[in-house]
Amino acid sequence: MRTNIAPTPVPTPSPAEFLAAPATTMRRTPAGAVGNTPVLWVGEPYCGPRRGFWAKLEGHNPGGIKDRPALYMIERARESGRLAPGGRIVESTSGTLGLGLALAGITFGHPVTVVTDTGMEPLMVRLLRAHGAEVDIVDTPHPRGGWQQARRERVRALLDADPTAYSPDQYNNPHNVEAYRGLAHELIAQLGRIDTLVASVGTGGHSAGVGRELRRFLPHLRVVGVDAVGSGIFGQPSGKRIMRGLGSSIVPGNVDHGLFDEVHWVDPARAVRTARTLASTHYCSGGWSVGAVATVARWLAHTRPITERVVAIFPDGPQRYFDTVYNDDYCRAHGLLETPSTEEPEEIATPSERVVTAWTRCAKVGEIAEGRTDTVERGRR
The missing domain is CATH 3.40.50.1100 (Rossmann fold)
Known part of the structure; x- marks a missing residue:
């Protein structure tokens, strides 16, 4: 005679158990794939x-080492109110942080503008655009501060034009x-x-x-x-x-x-x-x-x-x-x-x-x- 046996309930892991999960645990979001590198x-x-x-x-x-600060800086800016929901993220980068900010933009729902210069590899420009970021390229270095200062001045101009925009300022932000x-x-x-x-x-x-x-x-x-x-x-x-x-x-x-x-x-x-x-x-x-x-x-x-x-x-x-x-x-x-x-x-x-x-x-x-x-x-x- 066949007997119906109720299945054994599967316990739900606690938040602490999730945090202690090994690096091989599957992730539900792209941001969850950051960290635990070999x-x-x-x-x-x-x-x-x-x-x-x-x-x-x-x-x-997913994008390199700067995925870590990109996600962290944007999360802290949202918590403090410096970055409003849906506000634009604007930042100067030579490439890797741009990929991280594109990831942060997708994760938290923000448009991203990356300011770079003519030295950025064409492959990186295409990657950034493929991941949803706008790429603003400066074509003249600053006479004293070089390309980085020229990019930072362009960031400042974009911020002045959009009062809702936010720049994480990776050079000076302690969250970096x-x-x-x-x-x-x-x-x-x-x-x-x-x-x-x-x-x-x-x-x-x-x-x-x-x-x-x-x-x-x-x-x-x-x-x-x-x-x-x-x-x-x-x-x-x-x-x-x-x-x-x-x-x-x-x-x-x-x-x-x-x-x-x-x-x-x-x-x-x-x-x-x-x-x-x-x-x-x-x-x-x-x-x-x-x-x-x-x-x-x-x-x-x-x-x-x-x-x-x-x-x-x-x-x-x-x-x-x-x-x-x-x-x-x-x-x-x-x-x-x-x-x-x-x-x-x-x-x-x-x-x-x-x-x-x-x-x-x-x-x-x-x-x-x-x-x-x-x-x-x-x-x-």
Whole structure:
């Protein structure tokens, strides 16, 4: 005789259980796919025997590392009332934050205008438009502040024309820094002990956010900043740069100069060589920032004690660099395929000792920002 048996009820997970779910849990929204990015050991053949470093692969976020601050800054602006429902988001970016803001616009229901310049890769322009963002391109650099200042002035003009618009101002917004605490927590959960953190520096957001939070748990952490040749962030004069995503012709307020134990300036030829080597040896790479950061992380892995654990943050993947880093014609035209003459950085005692033109290291950073004239004007927030 067949008996009808009531099915066993399936318990509904509590909010705390949802938060504790593993990274493999399926997500119901695009924003839910941000975070919990993997780490990868980068060793031989790029590094020597028993040498290497851990890479945090932020390219596994939908748009890259800046998905984190884009969502966080917009959510905080909505909570505070600075961004009204349906209000337009306007921001200056070289690319990755634009993708994050496009994601935030879709998530929270806001139109997005991204202000960039003629140096943005055509692929990135098309990606931004495909994801619903309007792209406003400035065609003339500012005589003193370069492309970044020209973009910021265009943002200000757009804000003046639309009183309901909001700019998160990634250069000075403290929420850009706070957004990266979760990344620091992920690293601790994944790796435990971390001795040296290597991070690229552009707006200053992820280096300050991750570095400060890690030092709360790891007070002896060394933080190494990676800048671009031609950038003015760490006391060098601003000059022409082709690398995007790191470096700046202005000094963003979010850069925490006192956080860094040393800084390296990396040239584009070195970054290209490293990015391509990583791709062919580890199936793991990215663009200018990844090439520069990995260059420095490898050197540290070889020169610091073998027991130290070096961690590098890779901000994105290789996809957007199809026309630049991974394009032989582009690289050849810019003289980027020549083999560097040395695998060691040059050394300077202070950031202002001389103008650097190739990979260079300085172990004395200090409070470079003291007494400077800040060319950054705070946007409407």
